[in-house]
Amino acid sequence: MTKRASIGAIILFCLALFASFPGMAQVPGLPSFGGSSAAPTPTEEKPATEPAPRDPKSDLDAVDRVLGLLKDDTQRAAFVQSLEQVRAGLVTQGPPAPTQNPAIPADGLIGALADNVSKAVGDFPEMALGENPSEKLANAQTELSERASTNFGGAKTLEFLSWALPGVAAVAGIMVFLFRNPWLKRRRHLKRSAQTRIQLLRRVSIKLLFDLVPWFGAAVVIAIWTSVFSPSWRETQLFLAFTTPFVVPALVRQLFAFALTLLARTRGWRLIDYAMLKLLPWITVLTAAGVVTGLMREFAVRLTIGRNVADLGALAMDFVVGGLAVAFTLYNRRTVRSLIVKGRRRKGDHGTGILTTVVTVFADFWHVFALLFVAANLGARLFGIGGDNFFEDALFAVVYILAGLAFLAATSEYFAKWRESLDRGRSTARRALMRRYIGVLHVFLQITTTTVVAIACIDLWGFGIGEWLGTASGSQVLRPIISILVVPLVVWIIWITVDTLIEHALAPVDNFGRQRKQSARIKTLLPLLRNFVFAALSVITVIALLANVGVNVAPLLAGAGIIGIAISFGSQQLVQDVITGFFFLFEDALAIGDVITTGTYSGVVEGISIRTVKIRAGNGALYSVPFGQVKALQNDSRDYGIYQLVVTVDYEADVDHAMKVMREIGDQLREDPKYKYDMLLPVDIWGVDAFSADGVVIKGAIRCRPLQQWGVGREFNRRLKQRFDAENIHFNRAKQVIQIAGDPRNAHEDHPLPVSNGAALPARV
Secondary structure (H helix, E strand, C coil): CCCCHHHHHHHHHHHHHHHHCCHEEEEHCCCCCCCCCEEECCCCCCCCCCCCCCHHHHHHHHHHHHEEEEEEEEEEEEEEHHHHHHHHHHHHCCCCCCCCCCCCCCCCCHHHHHHHHHHHHHHHHHHHHCCCCHHHHHHHHHHHHHHHHHHHCCHHHHHHHHHCCCHHHHHHHHHEEEEEEEEHHHHCCCCHHHHHHHHHHHHHHHHHHHHHHHHHHHHHHHHHHHHHHHCHHHHHHHHHHHHHHHHHHHHHHHHHHHHHHCCCHHHHHHHHHHHHHHHHHHHHHHHHHHHHHHHCCCHHHHHCCCHHHHHHHHHHHHHHHHHHHHHHHHHHHHHHHHCCCCCCCCCCCCCHHHCCCCCHHHHHHHHHHHHHHHHHHHHHCCCCCCCCCCHHHHHHHHHHHHHHHHHHHHHHHHHHHHHHHCCCCCCCCCHHHHHHHHHHHHHHHHHHHHHHHHHHHHHCCCCHHHHHCCCCCHHHHHHHHHHHHHCCCCHHHHHHHHHHHHHHHHEEEEECCCCCCHHHHHHHHHHHHHHHHHHHHHHHHHHHHHHHHCHHHHHCCCCCHHHHHHHHHHCCCHHHHHHHHHHHHCCCCCCCCCCCCECCCEEEEEEEECCEEEEEEECCCCCECCCCCCCCCEEEECCCCEEEEEECCCCCCCHHHHHHHHHHHHCCCHHHCCCCCCCCCHHHHHHHHHHHHHEEEEEEEEEECCCCCCHHHHHHHHHHHHHHHHHHEEEHHHHHHEEECCCCCCCCCCCCCCCCCCCCCCCCC
């Protein structure tokens, strides 16, 4: 059948399939197969006779009608429109809705992951082998039993082995001979004297040519032997399957040794010798295992040992190679790192320059990348995806990783210079915000770059993450992940904005480095505001993350509301303390550092919380007073303080002169540099306030800065005592008399005798 006839048959089959749908018989221009223009009605009875043989002319007419339909633009457009209507009806019906496990949330990240994992787990047993594992094992046993019953081909197998085994021996023999040949061994010897880079490259290249002589000899023997003895290309492939596992590893070993030798000038011969001793055996074994794994996928080998046996063997060898690769990576981690970067360095020292940084970071984490590559290769193998070339995929993945590291190193250097430019100059709130925003942008860029590189590397192994994210299942997982990442990012930006502004407002110096005079109200309220914003943002973040993960937060919010109501009923005093404290702080009634008196408590305010105020008394005791118990508050630290002067002089003293002396002392204090800044006004002498039994009472006042009145008052009293003594102004000294009845020295009762305690006895006892 020609290609054109095949296409015509396919068109006829498609038209017949579409015509079988309801309503397609009425499509304009659609040919009727069987000679009628419409399908028979249900009431029509079909004849019971045998169907007549098909007429070639009717088939030819049907093809002509199809061609006419395709050539006519109007009929073709109507036919396409009818097909789209049928498709829309099928899409509207859709597949039956899947039943959701009640234990798994219907939405959110947990539900999306559970849905996709359940689908993957359901298909996983058949991914690695392409069939059901039990059926695969049964088929493999059948293939082995069939080949065992026929002695694996019988005479044909013996005939193949009769010339293949001597050929393998010849190849192995020529390789051993050429490796041990004295003349070649002398040519392979490399002088390690001091030499330039060009001299080393020339000598190592000459050595490599003689190192590859055994491999070239083996290739010549293989070519001659197969051309003489192999009767077919299939048997040639089988012969290569016998020789490749030890020829190719020898070639890779020599090439790897050549690469190591080129590093001798910068790494030192001692390290190169140690690396060859440690790494070359591993490289040989890994290459041999990889070659055997590749041979399991060759057609000739699969045909010989059986398709199912080859599939199981390839899967087993893949795990063997993976295990060997993991052991090689862990066992030789430090050796390979020393080959990548020269010498030892201190932790955290990545050198200078972007290239040096990239190479150093890759050297520090090469084992992590290698383990990820092995895991990706085994994962792709288990899921039945990806290619068979591990080294090619790993090479491109390394290129992607190095490119990502170079980009991150360049951006890190740029951001570091940006921060340095912001650190120069005045410290403003805008610069502080820019520094913190740059940190967030840097972290966001690092996460984005790492994600892009990771997706690109994963796609190399055939997982198709990029395409999967565009599907319905991928978007179901991607949306909550984006929300989980965006919500903390937005909350973090809000928090650093508030925190930076408050921190800048609380700074002890301004933008010009001058000491800033801050009110105690700001120093008290702003930390409380920062704590409140932090708590609110934390609660919002936790709720948003739980909602996007898939946890139903409605019961949690309802339960929290009920618990809050119960707590509010049981802690009315606590609510009263909080509300009272809020208004005290809002009205700036007290602040940290103020000297207050409330009730029986007096002292310095050391701390303020949302419920209590901590007062340090003069004796060192610390009182925690709830705001609800603060009915009245005396604050001695606001605006100014007044020290009241109460001076009692003797009745015989000159009062006017005493008040003049008091004013002079006040003027002296105003001129003293130690006290003049604490006194807001001159000393105010009010005058004679009262006549008491103790003497004449003179009162006045000294207005000072808050909390400085007591120091100024004590100094005023000290100087007043000295001046009164110098001016012979006496303070009142209490006199005590005793009146004894009948004493002739006391003729009158109005003149009692003095006593020690100042009390007067009655005239008569």
